[in-house]
Amino acid sequence: MSWWHRLASPTRFMSYSAWVLPIAGWLAAGCIGVGLALGLFASPADYQQGETVRIMYVHVPAAWMALFCYSAMAASSAGYLIWKQPLAELATRATAPVGACFTAIALVSGSLWGQPMWGTWWVWDARLTSALVLFFLYLGYMALAEAFDDPTRGGKAASILALVGFVNVPIVKFSVDWWNTLHQPASVVKLDGPAIDPAMLVPLLLMAAGFTFYAVAVVILRLRAMVLERKIQALQRQLAEAR
Amino acid sequence: MTGAFLAIVGRDLRLAFRRGGDTGSVVAFFVITVTLFPFGVGPEPNLIARIAPGVLWVAALLAATLSLDRLFRADHEDGSLDLLALSPLPLEVLVLAKTLAHWLATGVPLLVATPLLALLLNLPLQGWGVLLAALALGTPSLSLLGAIGAALTLGVRRGGVLVALLVLPLAVPVLIFGVAAVDAALMGLPATTPLMALGGLLLAALVLAPWAAAAGVRLSLES
Amino acid sequence: MTGAFLAIVGRDLRLAFRRGGDTGSVVAFFVITVTLFPFGVGPEPNLIARIAPGVLWVAALLAATLSLDRLFRADHEDGSLDLLALSPLPLEVLVLAKTLAHWLATGVPLLVATPLLALLLNLPLQGWGVLLAALALGTPSLSLLGAIGAALTLGVRRGGVLVALLVLPLAVPVLIFGVAAVDAALMGLPATTPLMALGGLLLAALVLAPWAAAAGVRLSLES
Amino acid sequence: MVEGLACVRSERELFRDLSFRLGSGAALVLRGPNGAGKSSLLRVLAGLLPAAGGRVLWDGVDTTDRPGTFHRALCYVGHQDALKPTMTVAENLGFWAGLGGGGEVAPALRALGLAALASLPTGILSAGQRRRLNLARLVAAPSRLWLLDEPTVTLDSGALDRLTDLVRRHRDGGGIVVAATHADWNIGACDRLDLGAGP
Amino acid sequence: MVEGLACVRSERELFRDLSFRLGSGAALVLRGPNGAGKSSLLRVLAGLLPAAGGRVLWDGVDTTDRPGTFHRALCYVGHQDALKPTMTVAENLGFWAGLGGGGEVAPALRALGLAALASLPTGILSAGQRRRLNLARLVAAPSRLWLLDEPTVTLDSGALDRLTDLVRRHRDGGGIVVAATHADWNIGACDRLDLGAGP
């Protein structure tokens, strides 16, 4: 057994995740709390956008998380398909709704931001549409994973889909560079350093860290629930067979 | 008889809402078809708002029609239709029960999804009420007309999209009045006439469809 | 191996062209969907010509996707897929053969029907060549992507429109470049870049699809 | 009672001028090679396939005149299962029993030895288990006339005994059975109808 | 040869540590009540269902290592028909025979008594005729290992005799047969494998 297999064995997972879960939870609460406070009250309003710029502190981290969660799903799907690691499949399943929620938040906050900025809730530009497609990919993954009677088969089919759908992630990320759109081009994650005022950058990064910890905590929570659920099912079956 | 009617509606609803059933995928198809259009025609908000009622109606029509293919086919293939035909219920009532279940399982969810899509397509607010009313009157007609097509193509192996071929021409009047109602509302005119026409179509379909579809089902039993 | 490959392509083509097969109904669906649009958006020739490329592409995409549902399903339900999997042919090659047959039986007829519809929709003549070239490059990709969806939903009972939910998001890039190519031609610009992108997508699909679809088929054999 | 029944399929006459009468408690076993027309005859009797000639009478009334009454008195078990894979075993049976105006599900499942599977999805049943579930309709929705198309197929010996027993008790209670089968299936004294050679 | 085979379906273990070895000319008959796992075992042997444990060896090689060679030596006849209703009888058989690297269609149809139906669409065949057509693959595409899942079902006595005869000759020629059946089917000396009680 490799270290990875040992790390991912359900009993091992249950014991260390019990440690990680509260840490991640508190870190998430702390980062989001401080980030929100800085972002909403301490950071300057934008000279162009005024106060509406504060939507950024939710929108941008949520959009990053949408991409990040899907990438994580693709990675753990690969882990499952190549190394047959059941926990990896559970992890993909656990991540999907979290990612879908972040995508939904990015979409909703984006369109709330779009109303004052562009004068409309929604435009069909490349960034926005590809984000919408990403949302559909999440939905497709979840629908497929749940559509099978046999969870292991659902997991396999959905893992394949998650891998194939990964091609959309670079499209979302680079759509602003490939097509000229209304949407802002990247201004934080750039080769030549961030082009943004540090007073805005700090709360933004804090929020991003907070969202990440939050995602980690929720995924671990869901994973623990799934592992326990399977244990219960196994026990029930043993009971039924003993009778 | 009411008991048997409700039993059939209940069973079909259960099958539709269950995992892998129709409801989820019909709504998904509707939403995705609508969102594909802006990719196709480009992002100009005015143009999209202009074609929005048409796109919504066509997508609703396609979604309803395509899911109709399975209305009788699944039951035909596994022998359930034989047994249903042997129940004391007349075939016409059977058809009505299955069509009602189909509408409840797909038409109503489409109605629920419509406001969101109207928002995405920038449809002006004053059109929403009439759009929903028109869809509420029009989608049952689509289900009924679709039932005719589904029943008539039963005997044909792999009827599939053939249903669409039979039903869509019949559904064109529904489409025309449905769009007319929304257009009227958008121009600030009263939409009563097209809405009443939709109601009339629904009545006609209610009379015609059970009879025609039952005949189709009866035919399919012979093979 | 080539013999077995050709045998499968031949059988699928025969099934598709025979009475009640796919070809007829796919083309009918395509034509009807496209002709519904003028009813939906009203008869203004300029508006219709403006949205023509988008409508054609969306209709082609829907027609291809919907017929794809049956690509493996019919064989799965009657046990043929078991026997095909037990043939000496690797599953990846089997998937390729069936997809090729699907494209020949539905994609090519769509191409043939396109000029007629372009005429109906008043598409200016200078766009026709590029439209056909783009469809010729794009429809095989759609068949390949659809094969993934069809294979992955095989084990699902009543997968039906679920295929659309899985495939359409993957097919969006094909749609975008396809429309972009036609729009470029209509504005008198060279359409090489979007056409090359379509070619690139086709290559990517050729690599990805047989692997993913074969994995899906393998999964479906377990039930 | 059956009078001068004839059946034509794909323009070939399968049988002609078939007449018989079954009183209460009677049983008729249909025999004949593959393609002789056993299944077709059963479908004609049930009223699923129109007869090319002759008529089927039930209590002296032509069954096509009053299908409702006839259908209430009838239970048809064909080659096909009529089972929905996503519904559970109990749900499937419950639906058909309710539609036939029938009674409870649990005793019927017990009678066919399916009680342990009641809450499983039907999709995962084995061939013989599906067959049993289909036959459980006979118990759940009692009816006077049973039309059985090769009911013994894929059943194991235990299930076969249960079915034989059911048929015996049904006949003792005045029920009528028409069954097509290739197996030597002993259901007590019964009439035999040999349909001519297949094609 | 089979070594320590196990199979788990819907998280229930159907069998475990099953081992047997079949030499040329051998036959194995699988018995057991409905739901015992006969069909599942046949699918595992064919490689359609992954084994939960153990492996299947063919000529000493694990079949999952070299599926191509194994598939060429194998003919599987399952519960399902694998027949396309719109193609004719001859076309259906021809396709499968060709895919299995097999020979001519006409003698195979004759061997199962289907010669007269060769040009009819398969959709109108009776249950027994469909079964015969499915079995005709055994003749049209000769292979060393036959895996038969209740092959006798719906066959009339004439067809049953033909099938028994085919199995005898196949074994005389060194072929191997594994068959699941509930009927008492006499195919000469053979091993018997009883799979435990169903659920």
Ligand code: HEM
């Ligand atoms: C529904 C509408 C919107 C959607 C779906 C959306 C989607 C996204 C996505 C997916 C990202 C992440 C991209 C990356 O990581 O490179 C992003 C980033 C961003 N969005 Fe939006 N957005 C929307 C509306 C808006 C609006 C109205 C504004 C402001 C005018 C805006 C400003 C930004 C900014 C500043 C970033 C960060 C870019 C960076 O520094 O990397 N977005 N958005």
Ligand SMILES: Nc1ncnc2c1ncn2[C@@H]1O[C@H](COP(=O)(O)OP(=O)(O)OP(=O)(O)O)[C@@H](O)[C@H]1O
């Ligand atoms: N697709 C499936 N998924 C999960 N469980 C299944 C599946 N198919 C069969 N089973 C279960 O596996 C068990 C064995 O089934 P199998 O079909 O192998 O039985 P069998 O011995 O062939 O029975 P029969 O004589 O009725 O054909 C059954 O209890 C069944 O419920």
Ligand SMILES: Nc1ncnc2c1ncn2[C@@H]1O[C@H](COP(=O)(O)OP(=O)(O)OP(=O)(O)O)[C@@H](O)[C@H]1O
């Ligand atoms: N749908 C149909 N259309 C036309 N002909 C049919 C149809 N179904 C069956 N036939 C023909 O009618 C004849 C009798 O079929 P039937 O199914 O009644 O036979 P059977 O006696 O039940 O045979 P088996 O023992 O094989 O079940 C067959 O020759 C068949 O080809």
Ligand SMILES: [Mg+2]
């Ligand atoms: Mg029969």
Ligand SMILES: [Mg+2]
């Ligand atoms: Mg079996």
